[in-house]
Amino acid sequence: MIHFARQALAQELVAALRGQGVFGDAHNGLFLAAPRRTGKSTFLQADLKPALEAAGVVVVYVDLWSDTRRDPGALIAEAVARALLPKLGLIARAAKASHLDSVTVAGALKIDVSKIGKIDGVTLPEALRALHETAKAPVALIVDEAQHALTSEAGEATMAALKSARDQLNLPGDVNLMLVMSGSDRDKLLRLVNTNGAPFYGSQISRMPALGADFIHHVATLITAQRPSLAPVDTQALKQAFEAFGHRPQFFMNALGQALSPLSDTPELRFEQAVLRAAQQRQRDDEAQMEAEYLALKPLEQAVLWRLLEQGARFRPYDAEALGFYKQRVPGRVTPQMAQKALEQLRERSPALVWKSARGEYAVDDAAMHRWFEQRVRDGEWPPVDPQAALDIDDQDGIEAR
Ligand SMILES: Nc1ncnc2c1ncn2[C@@H]1O[C@H](COP(=O)(O)OP(=O)(O)OP(=O)(O)O)[C@@H](O)[C@H]1O
Ligand SMILES: [Mg+2]
Incomplete structure (x- = not known):
């Protein structure tokens, strides 16, 4: 297995997080979106984390998908506690031994001994401050698949606590808490920043750049080093294949x-050419899979999903326009209750087609579906038609003609 290091990108982000750019807002939080399997987690752990550490930053990394049965809030708190404990270990043990209920860290900060290791939303800012003060260094918290926090109330509370910690710890020109949030779906990450009530209102979502020409060049160099007889490598064809694979290494x-x-x-x-052919085959298979899933839905479920694909973050499932949209596409009556039931069905399928936040906001579960939808709209091939149903219609025409 090879790892292609992305140091230049990591260095740029470190500088941005430290607030060293004159413009830019990364010191308020960096929100990175990139499609599934394109190398987000690898970049965050293998490139960004070491680059931050080399710049003297204490890094806490947590993946909210590492255990989807656990509450996202608890996962974040535990990761912070894990980083903090070795720093507090001695002090805390001494305090416990002498039955003190709190210890004073770094001269000023009081920590409730009974709560160490069980940091909840309220004490998360304190824990982050303690980590910063005992380490005498800025702290970076990297939350991978951060959108998952929005699926529970505790997760939402944690995000609000992180925002509060950021505001307490950071002063202009003095960044002590860096927040990096990543996710595979821009639409879902948007819920963290896009409304007045969202925890990071005002921040922007950036697209994490996909691996590109330099990655292909690296791979080509490895191939020619191992198999000189294959030189020169057709990097153009490999690049095209990599794109067709959706930039998924x-x-x-x-x-x-x-x-x-x-x-x-x-x-x-x-x-x-063989790789290129495999890539094109994969693309066709992925599309056929989405088409089959869409066609297997009931008419109202199809209409609701269609509306969601078309509206993205503007989707409102039960407003008059949405109901009008469903009615145009589904025979018979459509009530808000029926639309709600269809939405629930789309969420409960396995794999789920629709995602819902704790506040009742919706997104398609797999952002790749948006690309598929948009491509078909551009090609004039939306909505997909069931070939079986089309055959039935042809048959009827045949009968009438006779
Ligand atoms: N820089 C890289 N060089 C080589 N291979 C890579 C690189 N980055 C990622 N990969 C490979 O791509 C695959 C997906 O990487 P990773 O898990 O980091 O992606 P992700 O975007 O976090 O995926 P997911 O959406 O499933 O969380 C892994 O098999 C990984 O080894
Ligand atoms: Mg990942």
Whole structure:
């Protein structure tokens, strides 16, 4: 397995987080979105974390998908506690031994001993402050799949607590708490920043750049180093294949491994062409899968999903316009209750097609569906038509003609 280091991007983000750019707002929190499997977690852990540490920052990383049964708020608190405990260990043990109920850290800060290791939303800002003061360094909290926090009330409270911690710890020109939130879906991350009541109102979501030409160049160099007979590598074809794989290194590397293997299915093709062919096949398979899922829905579920795909963050499931939209596409009566039931069905499917936040905001579960939808609209191929149903209509035409 290879890892392509992305140091330049990491350095840029470190500078932005420390508030060193004249413009930019990363010191208020950096919100990064990129599609699934494009290398977010790898970048955050293998590139950004070490770069921050090299700049003297204490880094806490937590992935809210690491255990989806656990409450996101608890996962964040635990990660902070894990970083804090070694720093407080001695002090806390001494305090417990002498039955003190609180200890004073770094000269001024009081920590309730009974709560160490069980930091809740209220004490999270204190814990972060304690970490900052005992480490005598800025702290960066990296929350991967941060949108997941919005699916529970405790998770929402945690986000509000983090915002409060940021406001307490950061002063102009003096950034002591850096927050990095990442997610695979811009629409869902938007809920953290886009309304007056959202915890990070005013911040922007940035797109985490996908791996690109330099990654392909790196791969080509590795190939020619191992198999000089394959030079020169057609990097253009590999680049095109990587794009067709949606910039997902895992699928690309698998196809590359296949194509370079002595057991390749397509020995007649040069490996670049074989990878490109695999990428195009994968794209067709993904699209066929989405089409099949869409066609398997009931008419009202299709209409609701269609509306959600079309409206994105502006989606309101039961307003008059939405109901009018459903009525145009579904025979018979459509009430808000029926639309609600359809939405619930879309959420309860496995895999879920729709995501809902604790505040009742909706998004499609897999952002790739938006790209599929938009492409089909551009090609004039929306909505998908069930080939079986189309056949039935043809048959009827045939009967009438006779
Ligand atoms: N810089 C890189 N160099 C090589 N391979 C990479 C790189 N980044 C990611 N990958 C590979 O791509 C795959 C997905 O990476 P990762 O888990 O970081 O993506 P993600 O966007 O966090 O995915 P998910 O949406 O599932 O959380 C992994 O197999 C990983 O090894
Ligand atoms: Mg990830």
